[in-house]
Amino acid sequence: MENVIYYMPLIMFGVLAIVLFTGYPVAFILGGIALLFAVLGDWAGVFRLDQIQLVPLRIYGGTMASLVLVAIPMFTFMGTMLEKSGVATDLLEALQVLLRKVPGGLALSVTLMGTIMAATTGIIGASVVMMTLMALPVMMKANYSIPLATGTIAASGTLGILIPPSIMLVIMSDLLSVPVGTVFIAAIVPGLLLALLYTLYIFLLCRWKPHLAPPMPDEIGPATRGEFWRMIFRSFLPPIFLILAVLGSIFAGLATPTEASGVGAAGSVLLAWFNRRLTWETFKDVCYRSALTGAMLFGIFVGATAFSFVFKSIGGEHLIVEFIQNSSVGPWSILFVLMAMVFALGFFFDWIEITLIVLPIFAPIVALLDFGGHVGEWAGISNPIVIWFLILVAVNLQTSFLTPPFGFALFYLKGVAPPEVKIQMIYKGIIPFVALQVLGLFLCVVFPWIVLWLPSWALGG
Amino acid sequence: MLQASDHLAHACTVVGKAAAFLFVPMMLIILYDVFQRKYLGYNPDFTTTDWYKMFTSTRLQEMEWHLHSVLFLLALGYGYVKDSHVRIELVRDTLRPRTRAWVELFGALLFLVPYCYVVIEYGTENALRAFNIGEGSDALTGLPHRFIIKGMLPVGFVFVALAGLSAALKCLVYLFGPSSLRAASGQYAGDHPPTQPADA
Amino acid sequence: QQHWNLQSTYAGSLPQLGTLGIRIADMITQLSNGEIEVTFQNPGGVVPALEVFDAVGSGAVEAGWSTPGYWAGRVPALQLLAAVPFGPRASEYLAWMKFGGGQEFLEELYEPHNIHSVICAVIAPEASGWFRNEIHNTDELRGLTMRFFGLGAKVMERMGVSTQLLAGGDIFPALELGTIDATEFSMPAIDLNLGFYQVAQHYYFPGWHQQSTFFDLMINLDLWESLSEHQQQMINTICDANIAFGLAEGEAIQIDALETLENEHGVQIHRWSDEDLGRLEAAWEEVAAELAGEDADFARVYESYTNFRQRYARWRDLAYLD
Numbered sequence: 016m017e018n019v020i021y022y023m024p025l026i027m028f029g030v031l032a033i034v035l036f037t038g039y040p041v042a043f044i045l046g047g048i049a050l051l052f053a054v055l056g057d058w059a060g061v062f063r064l065d066q067i068q069l070v071p072l073r074i075y076g077g078t079m080a081s082l083v084l085v086a087i088p089m090f091t092f093m094g095t096m097l098e099k100s101g102v103a104t105d106l107l108e109a110l111q112v113l114l115r116k117v118p119g120g121l122a123l124s125v126t127l128m129g130t131i132m133a134a135t136t137g138i139i140g141a142s143v144v145m146m147t148l149m150a151l152p153v154m155m156k157a158n159y160s161i162p163l164a165t166g167t168i169a170a171s172g173t174l175g176i177l178i179p180p181s182i183m184l185v186i187m188s189d190l191l192s193v194p195v196g197t198v199f200i201a202a203i204v205p206g207l208l209l210a211l212l213y214t215l216y217i218f219l220l221c222r223w224k225p226h227l228a229p230p231m232p233d234e235i236g237p238a239t240r241g242e243f244w245r246m247i248f249r250s251f252l253p254p255i256f257l258i259l260a261v262l263g264s265i266f267a268g269l270a271t272p273t274e275a276s277g278v279g280a281a282g283s284v285l286l287a288w289f290n291r292r293l294t295w296e297t298f299k300d301v302c303y304r305s306a307l308t309g310a311m312l313f314g315i316f317v318g319a320t321a322f323s324f325v326f327k328s329i330g331g332e333h334l335i336v337e338f339i340q341n342s343s344v345g346p347w348s349i350l351f352v353l354m355a356m357v358f359a360l361g362f363f364f365d366w367i368e369i370t371l372i373v374l375p376i377f378a379p380i381v382a383l384l385d386f387g388g389h390v391g392e393w394a395g396i397s398n399p400i401v402i403w404f405l406i407l408v409a410v411n412l413q414t415s416f417l418t419p420p421f422g423f424a425l426f427y428l429k430g431v432a433p434p435e436v437k438i439q440m441i442y443k444g445i446i447p448f449v450a451l452q453v454l455g456l457f458l459c460v461v462f463p464w465i466v467l468w469l470p471s472w473a474l475g476g
Numbered sequence: 477m478l479q480a481s482d483h484l485a486h487a488c489t490v491v492g493k494a495a496a497f498l499f500v501p502m503m504l505i506i507l508y509d510v511f512q513r514k515y516l517g518y519n520p521d522f523t524t525t526d527w528y529k530m531f532t533s534t535r536l537q538e539m540e541w542h543l544h545s546v547l548f549l550l551a552l553g554y555g556y557v558k559d560s561h562v563r564i565e566l567v568r569d570t571l572r573p574r575t576r577a578w579v580e581l582f583g584a585l586l587f588l589v590p591y592c593y594v595v596i597e598y599g600t601e602n603a604l605r606a607f608n609i610g611e612g613s614d615a616l617t618g619l620p621h622r623f624i625i626k627g628m629l630p631v632g633f634v635f636v637a638l639a640g641l642s643a644a645l646k647c648l649v650y651l652f653g654p655s656s657l658r659a660a661s662g663q664y665a666g667d668h669p670p671t672q673p674a675d676a
Numbered sequence: 677q678q679h680w681n682l683q684s685t686y687a688g689s690l691p692q693l694g695t696l697g698i699r700i701a702d703m704i705t706q707l708s709n710g711e712i713e714v715t716f717q718n719p720g721g722v723v724p725a726l727e728v729f730d731a732v733g734s735g736a737v738e739a740g741w742s743t744p745g746y747w748a749g750r751v752p753a754l755q756l757l758a759a760v761p762f763g764p765r766a767s768e769y770l771a772w773m774k775f776g777g778g779q780e781f782l783e784e785l786y787e788p789h790n791i792h793s794v795i796c797a798v799i800a801p802e803a804s805g806w807f808r809n810e811i812h813n814t815d816e817l818r819g820l821t822m823r824f825f826g827l828g829a830k831v832m833e834r835m836g837v838s839t840q841l842l843a844g845g846d847i848f849p850a851l852e853l854g855t856i857d858a859t860e861f862s863m864p865a866i867d868l869n870l871g872f873y874q875v876a877q878h879y880y881f882p883g884w885h886q887q888s889t890f891f892d893l894m895i896n897l898d899l900w901e902s903l904s905e906h907q908q909q910m911i912n913t914i915c916d917a918n919i920a921f922g923l924a925e926g927e928a929i930q931i932d933a934l935e936t937l938e939n940e941h942g943v944q945i946h947r948w949s950d951e952d953l954g955r956l957e958a959a960w961e962e963v964a965a966e967l968a969g970e971d972a973d974f975a976r977v978y979e980s981y982t983n984f985r986q987r988y989a990r991w992r993d994l995a996y997l998d
């Protein structure tokens with residue numbers, strides 16, 4: 016019996032995994048299971064049932080009273096508006112024409128778009144939803160393999176937490192009391208490295224198996240030079256201009272990244288109007304759909320906060336910490352176990368809970384570990400091991416947004432994808448990208464300069 | 477019973493759709509805040525007006541998350557009615573329609589309703605506490621009356637619960653009602669729930 | 677054997693703001709021989725920072741580590757028991773808190789919310805803020821956008837500053853890219869770690885808005901009353917010890933931090949002129965009068981505080997060299 020109580024958090028995982036497959040909405044399953052185990056925990060004496068009243072406080076303080084999350088509905092609105100007004104379709108079809116000679120050209124432009132989006136927001140939900148809305152229907156119309164299309168979108172969309180700005184990096188820096196600026200710069204090269212790995216993979220795969228990403232037949236598309244340039248001016252430049260306006264408003268110091276999402280949303284309305292595609296019906300439809308998408312995302316957020324709270328309270332945090340401490344000796348083994356654990360936790364939790372469990376306890380331990388000069392000394396960085404470790408966790412957490420069965424980015428994608436896109440296709444499609452991310456993580460472990468060179472160069476004087 | 481279910485669903489839809497238009501003020505407030513901060517804030521003639529004192533940046537920024545919270549909370553129930561919440565349909569696709577209706581019935585009654593109860597019960601307590609002490613923004617320069625936004629949490633979950641009841645009623649009719657009502661009540665026994673419905 | 681969560685409003689990694697809270701958790705656990713096992717929780721660990729008040733009051737969380745000023749939206753008068761613009765240095769502030777009526781106000785104001793509060797640290801002066809550009813006098817504050825919070829923010833708004841809230845993740849990029857012109861944060865030892873010098877080069881002193889700041893251990897009132905007298909005494913003593921420890925540490929750790937900021941990171945350090953401080957103080961007095969008019973408790977506490985300071989002034993002028 017004692018053992019059952021000790022391992023109750025694991026049982027909670029198990030029950031969640033099983034119940035998820037009944038097909039009931041994820042958001043409510045999370046909340047329901049939280050409640051079930053709160054009652055069980057109370058009965059077993061590891062939880063006080065009155066603590067359940069903290070759930071609304073967590074929802075209010077963590078999800079509602081959060082200005083940074085405003086970027087999600089704004090980017091959702093922008094994506095929906097661009098899709099419904101046909102602007103996105105025009106853009107991607109123009110891209111397709113431009114890149115018709117390149118294998119997997121459309122997928123490659125999605126990766127590029129993901130990287131650019133990453134520089135405007137640090138919220139995964141925002142970029143994944145927006146890219147899915149804009150790119151997925153076009154890729155499906157072009158007969159791309161659905162797993163390849165969804166994998167590309169989900170993986171590129173999650174680059175946003177590595178490439179600054181990123182709320183995740185800010186909170187991690189706060190927890191470790193290291194300069195955010197250093198961390199931001201340190202995350203750039205690993206983020207671009209992942210984008211590069213995706214690009215290479217897509218290019219080689221589509222060259223090797225062209226049927227996964229059928230090239231555009233030559234007879235489609237503009238026939239004359241004049242038509243070609245008209246397409247560029249009508250379909251290609253305006254949305255590019257909008258994306259640059261969002262980026263520009265941030266870099267010109269006009270708007271914070273959160274506010275830039277609002278600029279983008281308003282810009283998308285203007286753009287639809289400019290293209291003479293803005294009707295009252297379209298506008299209403301975009302509002303309704305964006306609200307539904309927002310409800311879908313926040314339903315999961317809110318359910319997840321209840322789930323992780325009960326999980327931690329019935330001894331889950333303790334269990335994890337004890338497991339890591341007991342199963343590792345020596346610096347490399349501690350690092351490996353920690354990374355494996357972060358990876359595994361990512362199956363069920365969002366990054367904020369994982370960082371809260373893992374970072375405060377283990378970062379000080381890692382900082383004192385002797386990697387025998389592996390990390391080295393870097394001018395301008397006073398605690399290179401901590402920065403290196405933080406970025407490793409960040410890259411790792413990026414992966415866990417994508418790992419089945421419980422990858423948040425996959426849910427966001429699923430939530431706005433056309434109905435014929437099944438979760439199993441999304442699962443299948445993400446596997447190669449997760450493998451690429453593990454490769455990226457491995458490279459950052461083996462070559463710490465990937466993380467530390469840029470900040471040292473920028474800050475070392 | 478089916479009618480009651482439809483009424484509940486309709487109520488959730490109306491509220492959710494109304495909330496969806498909050499996108500407009502959210503966008504306008506963000507644009508105005510950006511504009512005021514960069515261009516108007518330097519003009520002493522403007523910064524001494526009551527308008528400026530009413531719409532300070534801190535207040536506008538708080539208003540942004542207030543509106544956002546209201547929007548997504550009121551849309552949660554609408555989302556369930558339109559079945560736009562994420563499901564893992566890996567196994568579900570292989571189940572018989574009757575089994576799916578059973579799953580939905582159990583899910584709504586055993587998971588959703590108790591979960592809503594907790595959020596409504598303690599969310600109300602939280603809002604009342606804020607009301608009784610006249611809680612305002614923790615930033616002195618922010619918005620007063622925190623009880624309103626805190627109260628939106630239980631309100632939103634009331635609509636989630638109503639949407640859950642509506643689903644449960646439909647499933648009951650589907651499972652136990654006359655076969656003539658099968659088609660009208662089979663929403664949650666369907667094959668693949670379209671996550672983005674054709675008619676939002 | 678009891679198990680308590682100590683929910684902090686500051687990350688444990690922050691010097692003083694967090695570390696002193698961790699120290700309290702450890703001390704209670706040790707000195708009670710494990711009778712009360714206290715776990716320090718980072719913000720969000722059990723509840724987010726701003727919900728600590730309600731969580732402790734309801735008893736769902738046993739204890740909180742924060743500053744009374746955090747609850748400005750709930751109990752405005754508590755701000756006077758945390759830090760007052762143009763307020764006294766730690767010794768005088770402590771004198772009022774412990775022997776001039778402050779502690780009684782503290783208990784009285786928290787009591788209706790079912791919280792018992794023990795003052796458990798007082799920290800050194802904060803800096804006045806990080807500015808992207810040099811400010812030659814307070815007239816140049818007009819039109820600036822600055823992240824600022826609390827009583828000081830009210831003063832700043834009177835100086836023509838547009839105070840900003842900003843999302844947590846936005847502050848750093850916003851300052852870097854000039855979306856805002858300045859931000860208030862904390863003291864050199866803390867600001868150094870957080871790297872504000874990377875995006876703003878002008879560091880202003882003195883922190884007129886927070887000369888010294890009280891931090892408190894909040895305990896659910898029912899729980900506090902259920903403790904044995906021995907346990908209550910133990911907690912009071914730990915807090916008194918923590919006050920002395922924190923005060924000494926807080927003064928000591930600024931030295932190196934300031935040197936590093938100035939010499940290694942090329943930060944330009946400025947001090948407001950006496951005229952500027954005079955203007956700011958005049959603005960504060962207007963704000964204080966306004967707040968006292970709005971809230972009776974605020975008025976009562978402010979009166980006690982100003983009376984004490986007026987009477988203390990004679991002693992201060994006679995006894996101290998500066």
Ligand code: NA
Pocket residue numbers: 132133134135136137138174175176177178179180181
């Ligand atoms: Na980003």
Ligand code: NA
Pocket residue numbers: 361362363414415416417418419420421422423
């Ligand atoms: Na995952």
